[in-house]
Amino acid sequence: MSRTRRQIYEDKLRRRSLLIAGASSLAVFAAVIILVPLAPGWEKVAKSFFNWSVFQRTFPGLIEAFLQNIMIFAWSAPMIAILGLIIALMRDVRSPVLFPLRIFGAAYTDIFRGLPVILTVYLIGFGIPGLGLPRPWNSPYIWGTVALVLTYSAYVAEIFRGGIDSVHTSQRAAAQSLGLSERDTMRYVILPQAIRRVIPAQMNMLIALQKDVALLSFIGPVEIFRQAGVFKSLMANFTPYVGAAMIFLAVTIPATRYADYLMSRQAKERS
Amino acid sequence: MKTLLLTTVLTFAAGAALAGGHACYEGKTLTEGKLTVATGNPAYYPWVMDDNPASGMGFEAAVAYAVAEEMGIAADDVTWVRTSFDEAIQPGAKNFDVNMQQYSITAEREEMVDFSSPYYSAAMAVLAVGDATSTPAELSALKELKWGAVGSTTAVPKLIETIAPTSQPLLYGDNADVTAAMQAGQIDAALFDLPTALFLSAVMIEGSKIIGQFPAASSETPDQFGMLMEEGSALKECVDAALASLTESGKLAEIEAQWLQDTTGVPLIAE
Numbered sequence: 295m296s297r298t299r300r301q302i303y304e305d306k307l308r309r310r311s312l313l314i315a316g317a318s319s320l321a322v323f324a325a326v327i328i329l330v331p332l333a334p335g336w337e338k339v340a341k342s343f344f345n346w347s348v349f350q351r352t353f354p355g356l357i358e359a360f361l362q363n364i365m366i367f368a369w370s371a372p373m374i375a376i377l378g379l380i381i382a383l384m385r386d387v388r389s390p391v392l393f394p395l396r397i398f399g400a401a402y403t404d405i406f407r408g409l410p411v412i413l414t415v416y417l418i419g420f421g422i423p424g425l426g427l428p429r430p431w432n433s434p435y436i437w438g439t440v441a442l443v444l445t446y447s448a449y450v451a452e453i454f455r456g457g458i459d460s461v462h463t464s465q466r467a468a469a470q471s472l473g474l475s476e477r478d479t480m481r482y483v484i485l486p487q488a489i490r491r492v493i494p495a496q497m498n499m500l501i502a503l504q505k506d507v508a509l510l511s512f513i514g515p516v517e518i519f520r521q522a523g524v525f526k527s528l529m530a531n532f533t534p535y536v537g538a539a540m541i542f543l544a545v546t547i548p549a550t551r552y553a554d555y556l557m558s559r560q561a562k563e564r565s
Numbered sequence: 566m567k568t569l570l571l572t573t574v575l576t577f578a579a580g581a582a583l584a585g586g587h588a589c590y591e592g593k594t595l596t597e598g599k600l601t602v603a604t605g606n607p608a609y610y611p612w613v614m615d616d617n618p619a620s621g622m623g624f625e626a627a628v629a630y631a632v633a634e635e636m637g638i639a640a641d642d643v644t645w646v647r648t649s650f651d652e653a654i655q656p657g658a659k660n661f662d663v664n665m666q667q668y669s670i671t672a673e674r675e676e677m678v679d680f681s682s683p684y685y686s687a688a689m690a691v692l693a694v695g696d697a698t699s700t701p702a703e704l705s706a707l708k709e710l711k712w713g714a715v716g717s718t719t720a721v722p723k724l725i726e727t728i729a730p731t732s733q734p735l736l737y738g739d740n741a742d743v744t745a746a747m748q749a750g751q752i753d754a755a756l757f758d759l760p761t762a763l764f765l766s767a768v769m770i771e772g773s774k775i776i777g778q779f780p781a782a783s784s785e786t787p788d789q790f791g792m793l794m795e796e797g798s799a800l801k802e803c804v805d806a807a808l809a810s811l812t813e814s815g816k817l818a819e820i821e822a823q824w825l826q827d828t829t830g831v832p833l834i835a836e
Binding site for chain 2: 523
């Protein structure tokens, strides 16, 4: 297929802007790499944040501790999805008899979205076991997980609710005119569309959860953040934190890219 | 030592009038003629009484004033600031001359910051709660307990290397969180320096008991507290000289007896 003059011109423009973008990025990187080490405190910063021997000694321990993060994440995420969906559905009930459910759903999301995660983790992680539960039911893993699930399901519920609301009311009307019950309308007509629409947004919640698992370290579990803190204290060196940051990024960057990809694909489908 | 004592005596005798040119600390402190001492926020009993270091009450507060006096700095010229552990070890300018927060001297920390010669040798003690209070002071019995410790202290390597518990210990951010975990029954025992353990047992945790101690002197890595200073601090020699003469004169032992006297009578742990 022969290209029009316009296409050729646009290609030329595109090549030119790519070239300029590349050159300007390179210049900025070079400036950072050259200028930062010229700062008077660089040597000390390098010694305490980018210390290769400390990094080598602590990195394996950090990876091992990260397994705890993955474990906690793996069992929390499904619970959050289920509870979040239930809360979202509560807030959508239309029968007047069930109005208390709506109140409960609203109060729930208000409370748990309004509290800093760390406060919830502290209050539930130390408070409930303090009531006198026997071991192993007072484990910080259990109650820390409960705190994460409560907080995150509130956010997730709001995203689900947004998805449900985004399905046009005419769909509900159409389903009911076909004779579907309220329940079946939700299950077969509304939810499949709603959930598909909010998947990219929920991916972002997963990424945030992945990082917030570290907050459980405050109530005892030695996950990567606490392990890095232990190394930091013993060696008076911040390099273990840099190591931990790298491990987090190795997981969250691919996940973020994937969420972006899903979102742009969805945007294309809609347009 | 003699010259040192002589200098001290001279400084004492001449008082402020002589502070013109001879004192060791001159030109080496943050503010000329003043000694800026950092403590924790909050600072704990029996290291500092009532979180008020300027009163000179409490072991570390008393040592700070004694060292200042020995260096020829009047009590009025001692100023207090508060720092966290991370602030104390971060690279860059410090906001203190010396930092006293029961920092254990280790070879690894020594690479990043300077320590004075030790002002206290701390024994590590086992604080137990509930049924665990009847555990015999033997390593084999201690292994079976559920352990906790403050993650930023040298109690962590001691716990892992010497006691080597069978279940993974839980680690916390500070004494208050360890206390909360003990009260919630999430851990049986925790490792602290002896004076801290005595305080927690007597005042903070009902039904807790110190079941044994690891003597400071006999352990392979003695836990000795030093004043933390910036790496390469010029003031170190003055502080060390002051501590040496305080040790020589018996003043340091006197202060220790005054504030930490009842740290005896706890059974030693059998290996």
